[in-house]
Amino acid sequence: MADPYVHGYHPRESARLQDQAATLVDLLHCDTFYPPGSLVLEAGCGVGAQTLPLAKNSPGARIIALEISGSSAAEAERQVAAAGIANVRVLQGDIFRLPFRKASFDHLFVCFVLEHLPKPVEALSALREFIKPGGSITAIEGDHGSAYFHPDSLAARRAIGCQVTLQERAGGNAMIGRELYPLLVRAGFAEVSVSPRMVYADGSRPAMADGFTRKTFTAMIEGVRDAALAAGLMREREFDTGVADLYRTAEEDGVFCYTFFKATGKKG
Amino acid sequence: MADPYVHGYHPRESARLQDQAATLVDLLHCDTFYPPGSLVLEAGCGVGAQTLPLAKNSPGARIIALEISGSSAAEAERQVAAAGIANVRVLQGDIFRLPFRKASFDHLFVCFVLEHLPKPVEALSALREFIKPGGSITAIEGDHGSAYFHPDSLAARRAIGCQVTLQERAGGNAMIGRELYPLLVRAGFAEVSVSPRMVYADGSRPAMADGFTRKTFTAMIEGVRDAALAAGLMREREFDTGVADLYRTAEEDGVFCYTFFKATGKKG
Numbered sequence: 001m002a003d004p005y006v007h008g009y010h011p012r013e014s015a016r017l018q019d020q021a022a023t024l025v026d027l028l029h030c031d032t033f034y035p036p037g038s039l040v041l042e043a044g045c046g047v048g049a050q051t052l053p054l055a056k057n058s059p060g061a062r063i064i065a066l067e068i069s070g071s072s073a074a075e076a077e078r079q080v081a082a083a084g085i086a087n088v089r090v091l092q093g094d095i096f097r098l099p100f101r102k103a104s105f106d107h108l109f110v111c112f113v114l115e116h117l118p119k120p121v122e123a124l125s126a127l128r129e130f131i132k133p134g135g136s137i138t139a140i141e142g143d144h145g146s147a148y149f150h151p152d153s154l155a156a157r158r159a160i161g162c163q164v165t166l167q168e169r170a171g172g173n174a175m176i177g178r179e180l181y182p183l184l185v186r187a188g189f190a191e192v193s194v195s196p197r198m199v200y201a202d203g204s205r206p207a208m209a210d211g212f213t214r215k216t217f218t219a220m221i222e223g224v225r226d227a228a229l230a231a232g233l234m235r236e237r238e239f240d241t242g243v244a245d246l247y248r249t250a251e252e253d254g255v256f257c258y259t260f261f262k263a264t265g266k267k268g
Numbered sequence: 269m270a271d272p273y274v275h276g277y278h279p280r281e282s283a284r285l286q287d288q289a290a291t292l293v294d295l296l297h298c299d300t301f302y303p304p305g306s307l308v309l310e311a312g313c314g315v316g317a318q319t320l321p322l323a324k325n326s327p328g329a330r331i332i333a334l335e336i337s338g339s340s341a342a343e344a345e346r347q348v349a350a351a352g353i354a355n356v357r358v359l360q361g362d363i364f365r366l367p368f369r370k371a372s373f374d375h376l377f378v379c380f381v382l383e384h385l386p387k388p389v390e391a392l393s394a395l396r397e398f399i400k401p402g403g404s405i406t407a408i409e410g411d412h413g414s415a416y417f418h419p420d421s422l423a424a425r426r427a428i429g430c431q432v433t434l435q436e437r438a439g440g441n442a443m444i445g446r447e448l449y450p451l452l453v454r455a456g457f458a459e460v461s462v463s464p465r466m467v468y469a470d471g472s473r474p475a476m477a478d479g480f481t482r483k484t485f486t487a488m489i490e491g492v493r494d495a496a497l498a499a500g501l502m503r504e505r506e507f508d509t510g511v512a513d514l515y516r517t518a519e520e521d522g523v524f525c526y527t528f529f530k531a532t533g534k535k536g
């Protein structure tokens with residue numbers, strides 16, 4: 001079995017400094033290429049947000065995108081069709097009961113999935129069974145403990161903490177990014193390598209401040225307002241101050257930092 | 269006046285992903301080159317730790333390294349001589365009372381200095397006067413709020429907080445890294461650009477775990493033990509637990525993250 005990395009995946013050559021990435025998609029996916037003819041499983045594709053750049057980067061690979069939610073899978077299928085992408089098949093199914101033979105896939109791709117699982121090592125070990133010998137895994141996760149900003153704000157940090165607590169209560173881990181290396185090693189992967197991808201937005205990068213600080217990160221924190229207040233994690237006024245303070249960091253003299261972690265490994 | 273950046277400073281071409289940097293020196297200095305014949309002021313050179321890589325990267329530039337402490341300046345001079353470096357002159361002097369004519373320097377280099385100053389914008393504005401029109405500034409600072417690790421530890425975070433508090437009480441700011449962009453803009457610099465340089469150490473990077481996590485960062489936190497305990501910031505036992513927990517993150521299944529910020533700007 002030839003090593004698919006040799007031809008299809010050159011993180012060092014194609015990776016760029018985080019401050020050169022124009023968008024989040026660029027930052028996370030610019031160096032993931034799968035060789036023509038290879039079969040890729042995207043485990044947990046949601047509405048297909050990562051599936052599209054993945055498929056566009058590797059037009060010769062065949063991608064099976066699995067999603068447990070019927071409505072999300074349907075939306076992913078619509079997105080794929082609307083983009084005119086022909087190398088993706090979206091399936092509804094459970095990543096813990098994969099409807100495939102073991103050792104079927106050349107590559108496994110998991111993005112923003114492990115953060116929601118109570119037992120990520122067990123999940124990775126189970127998924128590993130479906131990779132061919134010599135095949136690869138790519139896992140991408142954020143880490144909410146990596147968020148810091150200027151002006152600093154205790155209320156903003158506490159509002160982020162609400163999201164971390166709620167995710168923890170749901171059995172997940174919003175700070176899993178930093179743990180990818182030991183998790184993949186414990187799950188039995190070889191040649192594990194982690195590349196941090198830092199999002200940095202300041203006044204010279206208004207598109208990143210708008211696209212990430214405002215519309216991605218702060219909007220997400222804003223989205224847990226009702227749940228956080230219902231759980232009594234913060235008082236309404238302080239939570240709203242925290243969200244306002246996060247929006248404040250997207251202004252011209254503000255700065256926002258957040259780091260995603262991209263891990264690769266091989267099934268030896 | 270020719271733009272010295274055009275020939276001497278290509279951050280995008282020579283910068284590397286943080287996960288490719290073998291050492292901290294590489295991570296921070298690999299993309300700073302000054303053209304032959306240019307005159308560079310390193311304001312606050314300490315014992316010359318940054319002076320040596322700076323001088324080696326730009327053998328044709330003349331570097332004046334200023335340091336207020338007589339003993340540090342003497343040590344810097346010894347280091348420079350021991351390394352056989354001929355293009356550096358170490359001077360003892362106050363960066364706020366520079367013994368030079370204004371607009372004397374092509375480039376200004378300040379590393380790990382602003383974090384100790386009560387009024388960094390005023391300091392930058394004053395130093396700016398000594399740069400020639402069209403000349404540049406390079407400023408590098410860490411940010412202790414950028415430190416996070418696995419396994420996480422409240423005691424470790426509180427021990428780091430002691431260093432932040434002590435530095436604040438001394439008039440400094442140990443979390444200044446994230447603020448470099450707005451600080452340089454407020455000081456009047458043009459074309460300000462900030463490049464975050466993240467140190468990431470996991471089990472696959474034992475040299476970084478040893479050189480940075482253990483011997484640089486944790487040793488620094490350990491170094492404020494007496495001052496932190498004397499100030500009553502933490503109890504002895506918890507502080508020692510925090511330091512032990514930081515050392516723990518340098519083990520094979522541990523992870524440590526920290527970010528330096530490198531800013532460049534121009535005197536328009």
